[in-house]
Amino acid sequence: MADKMVSGASSPGARVRVGVVGASGYSGLELLRILAAHPQVELTLAAASHSEARPLPEVYPHLTGLPALALEVYSADACAERCDAVFVALPSGSSGAVAAELWARGLTVIDLSGDLRLPAALYERWYGKPAAPAEAQAAAVYGLTEWNREQVRAARLIANPGCYPTASLLALLPAVRAGLVRPGGTVVIDAKSGVSGAGRSTAAHLMFAEMAENFLPYKVGKHQHVPEIEQMLGEDAGPIVFTTQLLPTVRGIYASCYVPLADGVDEARVRDAYLARYEGEPFVRVLPPGEVPALKHVRGANMCQLGLVVDERTRTLMVFSAIDNLVKGAAGQAVQNFNVIFGFPEETALTAAALAP
Numbered sequence: 288m289a290d291k292m293v294s295g296a297s298s299p300g301a302r303v304r305v306g307v308v309g310a311s312g313y314s315g316l317e318l319l320r321i322l323a324a325h326p327q328v329e330l331t332l333a334a335a336s337h338s339e340a341r342p343l344p345e346v347y348p349h350l351t352g353l354p355a356l357a358l359e360v361y362s363a364d365a366c367a368e369r370c371d372a373v374f375v376a377l378p379s380g381s382s383g384a385v386a387a388e389l390w391a392r393g394l395t396v397i398d399l400s401g402d403l404r405l406p407a408a409l410y411e412r413w414y415g416k417p418a419a420p421a422e423a424q425a426a427a428v429y430g431l432t433e434w435n436r437e438q439v440r441a442a443r444l445i446a447n448p449g450c451y452p453t454a455s456l457l458a459l460l461p462a463v464r465a466g467l468v469r470p471g472g473t474v475v476i477d478a479k480s481g482v483s484g485a486g487r488s489t490a491a492h493l494m495f496a497e498m499a500e501n502f503l504p505y506k507v508g509k510h511q512h513v514p515e516i517e518q519m520l521g522e523d524a525g526p527i528v529f530t531t532q533l534l535p536t537v538r539g540i541y542a543s544c545y546v547p548l549a550d551g552v553d554e555a556r557v558r559d560a561y562l563a564r565y566e567g568e569p570f571v572r573v574l575p576p577g578e579v580p581a582l583k584h585v586r587g588a589n590m591c592q593l594g595l596v597v598d599e600r601t602r603t604l605m606v607f608s609a610i611d612n613l614v615k616g617a618a619g620q621a622v623q624n625f626n627v628i629f630g631f632p633e634e635t636a637l638t639a640a641a642l643a644p
């Protein structure tokens with residue numbers, strides 16, 4: 288461990304040796320795209336379950352600016368030899384064990400899966416898989432940066448939040464923590480995701496002919512992100528109603544959240560709470576009155592846009608939240624956490640504007 292760069296105390300100009308495990312997946316490729324532009328990162332390893340003889344920019348032509356690294360089969364020894372920090376973006380069930388293994392070898396690890404986000408019993412119930420090693424579960428810090436920044440700064444193992452939870456929690460936490468929710472009322476989250484949210488799977492329902500010009504809910508009442516959202520909202524919010532739907536788009540999460548308002552709370556108080564909480568946050572934007580976000584305004588950007596509407600007739604706060612699932616919902620937030628841990632300006636490599644139209 289002696290030769291590893293110590294997180295949280297990086298000197299100006301120092302470069303961190305970084306690896307990406309799961310580099311051929313959608314989140315991994317997005318990590319490579321963002322990290323290629325990071326001035327304090329030296330990409331030293333890209334791994335998956337298979338290897339490629341040709342360098343990454345030849346296999347993935349959209350990735351310019353990358354070193355001529357080739358994709359290799361994952362090995363903990365190679366990571367320990369060549370990396371200070373590793374992003375792990377494997378399917379749940381595999382990712383947490385790999386993250387735990389690398390963390391135990393002294394590396395700083397950011398895991399993008401759901402494997403380290405929940406206590407073991409809750410994980411096994413909602414994911415239907417054995418939980419990751421208990422020491423890693425206990426050590427992992429939930430990396431919702433805007434709400435856990437100080438814990439992230441001191442961490443060496445991050446459980447990066449899920450895409451739906453990121454959009455939902457950034458939308459709901461200001462109301463919940465400010466006591467704006469009517470006691471006993473039920474918070475409803477009606478969320479939609481672009482197809483890249485499912486990864487590079489070849490499942491039939493994700494084929495173009497099935498999902499184009501189509502729209503439908505899935506995992507109704509049993510989506511694994513329910514406990515992650517409830518855990519972070521806490522008892523003040525109670526159990527949530529949460530639906531997930533597949534949008535015929537490539538990228539994007541759109542969460543429409545409905546909050547029963549406590550007595551006496553008006554629109555001005557709601558707006559003040561959100562503006563105060565997110566003042567100075569570079570990656571959350573509360574839109575002006577009357578405006579709601581659109582997926583095209585966040586696509587490709589590490590950004591969450593929030594639109595607030597108070598419906599006085601039903602005493603409901605409606606919060607509309609849009610993110611790019613692969614950026615603020617995965618790789619971008621992971622790099623944001625990396626920047627916090629290593630003491631780099633939080634916006635490093637994350638300032639790209641959205642791609643519109």
Ligand SMILES: NC(=O)c1ccc[n+]([C@@H]2O[C@H](COP(=O)([O-])OP(=O)(O)OC[C@H]3O[C@@H](n4cnc5c(N)ncnc54)[C@H](OP(=O)(O)O)[C@@H]3O)[C@@H](O)[C@H]2O)c1
Binds near residue numbers: 314336337379
């Ligand atoms: N997609 C999103 O919007 C999103 C958002 C937030 C979080 N996440 C989480 O991020 C993780 C990755 O998701 P994804 O959508 O990027 O998945 P994906 O596109 O399916 O990619 C999975 C990656 O894992 C690799 N892999 C699978 N099993 C492996 C093993 N045993 N050893 C080494 N490599 C292995 C695959 O390599 P091969 O190419 O060799 O098979 C591939 O690189 C998941 O846990 C997911 O829940 C995803």
